[in-house]
Amino acid sequence: MNYIVRYFTRTDLKKALDLYLGQRPSQTLDIISMQKNSLTFFADQNKPITGDVLIVMPTKMSVIRGYDFNKDYNGIKEDMKNEIIGKKKDEAQKELLDYPEVGSVLLKISPPRSDSIPSIRSRIRFKLATE
Numbered sequence: 001m002n003y004i005v006r007y008f009t010r011t012d013l014k015k016a017l018d019l020y021l022g023q024r025p026s027q028t029l030d031i032i033s034m035q036k037n038s039l040t041f042f043a044d045q046n047k048p049i050t051g052d053v054l055i056v057m058p059t060k061m062s063v064i065r066g067y068d069f070n071k072d073y074n075g076i077k078e079d080m081k082n083e084i085i086g087k088k089k090d091e092a093q094k095e096l097l098d099y100p101e102v103g104s105v106l107l108k109i110s111p112p113r114s115d116s117i118p119s120i121r122s123r124i125r126f127k128l129a130t131e
Contacts, residue, residue, distance in 0.1 A: 008057075010036065013034075013039070013059075013061070014034065017031075017034065017061070017063070026065075029065040029066065029067060029068075030065060030066055030067075030068055031063055031064070031065055032063075032064040032065060032066045033063065033064050034061060034062075034063050034064075035061065035062040035063065035064065036061075038060075038061050038062035039059060039060075039061045040059065040060045040061070041057065041058070041059055042058040042059065042060070066101075067101035069101075069126070069128050070128065076099065076101060077126050080095075080096055080099065080102075080126070081121050081124045082121075083095045083096075084096065084117045084124070085117060085118070085119055085121060085124070086116060086117060086118075086119040087116065087117050088115055088116055088117075089107050089109060089115050089116065089117070092107060092117045093105050093107055104129075106129075
C-alpha cells in the first residue's frame with residue numbers, strides 16, 4: 001500500500017505569501033506578521049491532480065498589516081494634525097485612536113501645564129515609537 005502525503009513547511013507558506021503579495025504590491029500596507037494559528041485548509045472541490053504538476057491547496061491565514069508612517073503615502077499625518085489642532089489632550093487622543101492605522105497614542109504637550117494641542121500646525125510633531 002502506498003500513502004501519498006502532501007505537506008509544506010511554514011517557510012514554504014511564507015515564500016508563497018511573499019510571492020502572492022509581491023505580485024499585488026501595496027504602497028500603504030506592509031505585512032507585520034502572520035498569525036500561524038489561523039491557518040485553515042479547505043477541501044478542494046476539484047479532483048486531485050496527480051503526477052509532477054502543480055498541487056492546489058486552498059488555504060486561509062490571517063496576517064497583521066501595518067501602515068508605514070515613515071513614508072506616509074496617503075498623507076495621514078497631515079489629516080491627523082488637522083483633526084487635533086487646538087483640542088484638549090483627551091479628545092485629541094480619542095481622535096487619533098479612531099484611525100485604523102493607529103494602534104496606540106502617547107501625547108506629550110509642552111509646557112506640561114497645558115492641556116490642549118497647539119493651534120499652530122507647525123508645532124505639532126509625530127514621533128513613531130520603535131519596538
